[in-house]
Amino acid sequence: MKKLFYLLFFAAIVFVGCKKSSFESVFDKNPEERMADAISLVNTSLTSSPNGWIATLPTSAGGGYGFYMSFDANQNVIMYSDISDAASTTPATSTYRVTTGLGAMLAFDTYNYISVLQDPKASVYGGTQGSGFSSDVEFTYVRQNADSLFFVGRQYRQPLVMVKATAAQKASYVASAYKTTIDKLKSFFTTNKNPFIEIVSGTNTLKVGVTPNLTNTLSAGKRLDLTGVLADGNTVVSSGQKIASNIDGIDILGTGLIWQGIKFVRLRWKDATTLVLIDGSGKEYIIKNSATPLVPLYQLWGTKYTGMLSEYKTIYPGTSANGAVILNYYHNGLVPPTQPYTFNYGRINFVWNTVNKRLTVNGFSSQNGGTSGWVTATVYSYTVDGAGVYKFTSNAIASGGYVAIPLSKLDTFLLQNRVTFDYHVDGANVYAKVTSVEDPSTVMTFVLQ
Incomplete structure (x- = not known):
């Protein structure tokens, strides 16, 4: 019995010893030291490319953008970008720092071309008021390989990728070849x-x-x-x-x-x-x-093109005499006696809803040259056969705005004719062409949108 007691006691000691060693840290440095090493690594990496970096950054709300960046040990970065003609030829110098976040973090802390994408004023670059292009100026370090650095935006999680530039590429950026x-x-x-x-x-x-x-x-x-x-x-x-x-x-x-x-x-x-x-x-x-375009126009409604436009008092190439009569009834009818109000600007927009098979024709009219105005909307349902021939029926009559009468000839045309949609090529310009099946002499052309 005593022998058994000693054996159990010895086993317990061995177990405790093993348990203690299993909780020993696998790191040879504490968290503060490891973070300092990470910051040092990123700083050294940024300044280690003698010819700078070629970088790309997609934005969350908009498209993607290209940059050339050169970092120095004094925490300055020189930058070119494709955000504008001026940015592609004029270097912007700003400051940066590498600090702690959820890991080592690269922060552009003074205004530069990356900051433009975050600018909350829509007037600066055309982004959404309050959020710009939904882009970042702070990026968490992810990893690197022999010639590239990888970061991710702290808020919008978009990847900032940098690739080492060659001497020839650097010279081209500096010489405005971008x-x-x-x-x-x-x-x-x-x-x-x-x-x-x-x-x-x-x-x-x-x-x-x-x-x-x-x-x-x-x-x-x-x-x-x-x-x-x-x-x-x-x-x-x-x-x-x-x-x-x-x-x-x-x-x-x-x-x-x-x-x-x-x-x-x-x-x-x-x-x-x-x-x-x-x-x-x-x-x-x-x-x-x-x-000529490769895909029939009617197959691109709702995918590549959302609609068509007839600009104020503009008859585009390819429009026939009969078609011009219909369009001019609108453009020249924005003043009395066609209707009681006087407008000095207007246009017609066609907007496709291919999911519900509807076409909305919006007649816009304005008394201040187009800065603001009113919209008269007419909605049509449609069917289309395998050859791309459309038949329109009324879904909602003209409502809102003040130009139902100037739109009436176009309304009659759409309801009384089957029509086809095709391209009209005029030199370097491609327009949408609408042709009546019943009367092929009636043709109207529009700007594609």
Whole structure:
């Protein structure tokens, strides 16, 4: 019995000893020391690239943006950006600091081009009043590899990625070549109105339209879309992603732009005149140009285009004499005697709701040149056949505003005619063309929106 007692006592001692060692810290430094090491690591990394960094940052509410940054040991950063022509050629110098947050945190603590994206005044850059583009100026350090640093925005959780620049890239940014690169891209897509790439799908070669938006518009700018018709000839597939310009072309942000299983990651110049879209495996797709848009217009309502516009007293190329009569009845009828009020500006907007198969025609009228005004809305339901022929019926008669009478000829046209929608190409401009099936001599053209 006594022997058993000693054995149990010895086992207890061994157990306690093992239990104590299992709670020993696996770190050789305390939390304060580890945080100091992390801050030192980030500071050293930022200043270790002699040619600076090429950075990209998507915004939560808007598109993506590109930057060149050079950090020094005195906590100054020199920055260029694609947010504007001026920012791409004029360096902005501000201060930064690396401090503690949920880990080491890079903070841009004086105003610079990254701060512009956070500016709460809508008048500064066009963001939402109070929140700008929903972007950050404080970024938590995530990780790094041989040539890149990775951070994430503290509030909006958008990734700030920095890649070491080469000496040649630094020289190009400093020499204002950034703007030259951006201008060249804009010129390419201005000249090539209907750019596309070819993708082999089984036995078919699909033509997929490439649509970049290099503006800073909050809802649509700094993005790239791919739109194409699948092999069945009817199914339209469109996908998009945020982009950022750099000295070599365009980077597609996030997880890339995925179209039918292919992930596209960047646009680059193959030579002086050939632009290519590159997928994740490095395969190049030459961007070509079509004389006319690739996808029938009626298949793009509600996806690529939300509607059409007839601007004040503007008759666009391709409108027939009969069509001009209908449009001018509105534009010239914004003054008596057509109706009792005098307006000095007005336009017609067509807005599609493809989910509910409705078209709303808004007649806007103003007495102060368009700064403010009134809207008369008419709602139509519609059916469309496989050939793209539309038949409209009344859903809600003209209401609100003051211009139901000037809109009446257009209303009669839509209710008494079946119509088709197509493109009208006039030089570098592409318009929406509406043609009556019953009377093909009645044609109206509009600005696509």
